[in-house]
Amino acid sequence: MDNTVITDADSTPRLNHETRLHEDDHHSIKLWLRLLTCSSLIESRLRGALREEFDTTLPRFDFLAQLERVPEGLTMGELSRRLMVSGGNVSGIAAQLVGEGLVDRSPLPENRRTFMVKLTPKGRKAFSRMAQRHEQWVIGLLGLLEPGEVDQLMGLLDRVKQGLHQA
Amino acid sequence: MDNTVITDADSTPRLNHETRLHEDDHHSIKLWLRLLTCSSLIESRLRGALREEFDTTLPRFDFLAQLERVPEGLTMGELSRRLMVSGGNVSGIAAQLVGEGLVDRSPLPENRRTFMVKLTPKGRKAFSRMAQRHEQWVIGLLGLLEPGEVDQLMGLLDRVKQGLHQA
DNA sequence: TGGAAACATTTTAGGCCTAAAATGTTTCCA
DNA sequence: TGGAAACATTTTAGGCCTAAAATGTTTCCA
Numbered sequence: 001m002d003n004t005v006i007t008d009a010d011s012t013p014r015l016n017h018e019t020r021l022h023e024d025d026h027h028s029i030k031l032w033l034r035l036l037t038c039s040s041l042i043e044s045r046l047r048g049a050l051r052e053e054f055d056t057t058l059p060r061f062d063f064l065a066q067l068e069r070v071p072e073g074l075t076m077g078e079l080s081r082r083l084m085v086s087g088g089n090v091s092g093i094a095a096q097l098v099g100e101g102l103v104d105r106s107p108l109p110e111n112r113r114t115f116m117v118k119l120t121p122k123g124r125k126a127f128s129r130m131a132q133r134h135e136q137w138v139i140g141l142l143g144l145l146e147p148g149e150v151d152q153l154m155g156l157l158d159r160v161k162q163g164l165h166q167a
Numbered sequence: 168m169d170n171t172v173i174t175d176a177d178s179t180p181r182l183n184h185e186t187r188l189h190e191d192d193h194h195s196i197k198l199w200l201r202l203l204t205c206s207s208l209i210e211s212r213l214r215g216a217l218r219e220e221f222d223t224t225l226p227r228f229d230f231l232a233q234l235e236r237v238p239e240g241l242t243m244g245e246l247s248r249r250l251m252v253s254g255g256n257v258s259g260i261a262a263q264l265v266g267e268g269l270v271d272r273s274p275l276p277e278n279r280r281t282f283m284v285k286l287t288p289k290g291r292k293a294f295s296r297m298a299q300r301h302e303q304w305v306i307g308l309l310g311l312l313e314p315g316e317v318d319q320l321m322g323l324l325d326r327v328k329q330g331l332h333q334a
Numbered sequence: 335t336g337g338a339a340a341c342a343t344t345t346t347a348g349g350c351c352t353a354a355a356a357t358g359t360t361t362c363c364a
Numbered sequence: 365t366g367g368a369a370a371c372a373t374t375t376t377a378g379g380c381c382t383a384a385a386a387t388g389t390t391t392c393c394a
């Protein structure tokens with residue numbers, strides 16, 4: 001009873017964040033740990049696939065994805081906000097992608113503090129190849145859900161987001 | 168239409184992973200990005216709180232949490248599986264926690280390849296102080312949800328997990 | 335108009351994390 | 365019984381990430 005581990009239908013022990021819960025732990029904690037487990041698992045599958053198939057990383061992919069839909073480019077600060085990572089981090093990733101020729105970073109004439117970052121043609125091509133595979137992977141990972149479940153889950157996660165924005 | 172950003176009720180622009188979606192992007196991708204946004208936001212709140220209040224990190228906290236419910240201790244490999252991180256990572260964090268006196272790592276007499284890792288009394292006390300606050304934070308972050316919503320969300324995330332384990 | 339404050343970005347120091355190679359131990363079996 | 369294979373862990377090289385300090389630019393206002 002003390003050391004039991006929740007098991008799947010096939011009774012494979014399920015080892016992950018949730019294993020640390022006591023019987024009486026709070027529902028919110030349990031929910032948070034399940035959320036974390038899901039996104040960690042998906043993230044690690046995607047990271048592995050990007051590495052194997054394109055020799056790149058998820059942060060680089062996300063960076064390119066943000067630029068892809070804004071042809072006029074984004075500033076470093078906007079990228080930082082959209083990617084939800086620190087400015088310092090954006091600086092580092094941008095420098096690498098510039099080095100790889102996928103991204104162009106040029107100072108704004110009207111404000112010498114800011115830089116405008118855009119995809120290069122090469123970057124646009126590379127991203128579109130990756131994005132296609134990426135979508136297939138995600139569909140493969142989440143495809144078990146019925147359309148109705150997807151909608152329900154979207155709605156509930158939106159409620160979670162609402163709560164976070166006001167907390 | 169091209170550059171619109173989803174807004175909250177108060178019309179604050181919502182800048183995060185989801186901003187990169189085109190109108191016609193696939194539902195699975197949208198769901199994945201929303202999941203990622205939620206867990207990134209929660210994670211970053213908890214990380215900040217742990218740093219400010221206890222000058223520690225989420226990985227260290229998670230490490231201690233796994234040990235807390237298993238008084239006889241865990242091997243490095245078990246910790247790696249439960250925390251869903253690489254063995255090398257567990258080695259590093261364990262070394263730090265041993266240095267801080269929160270954790271004890273001793274070789275197993277019957278198998279000199281493996282180490283048994285346990286909380287020290289100091290580690291147990293430190294963890295229980297942190298865990299109490301941690302639970303309050305999580306409840307604060309997810310508390311907006313009704314109990315019924317929590318149950319629904321748990322069920323749907325479990326479906327996601329099922330899908331991942333077979334994919 | 336000159337200097338403080340705000341702003342955008344980069345640098346720094348240090349922790350987290352991974353994959354792959356290396357190390358040491360145990361098991362297995364020809 | 366000796367060596368290959370499996371196993372548990374650590375080391376290595378390198379990318380990601382943060383907070384805080386530093387740098388350079390612009391704005392604001394007394």
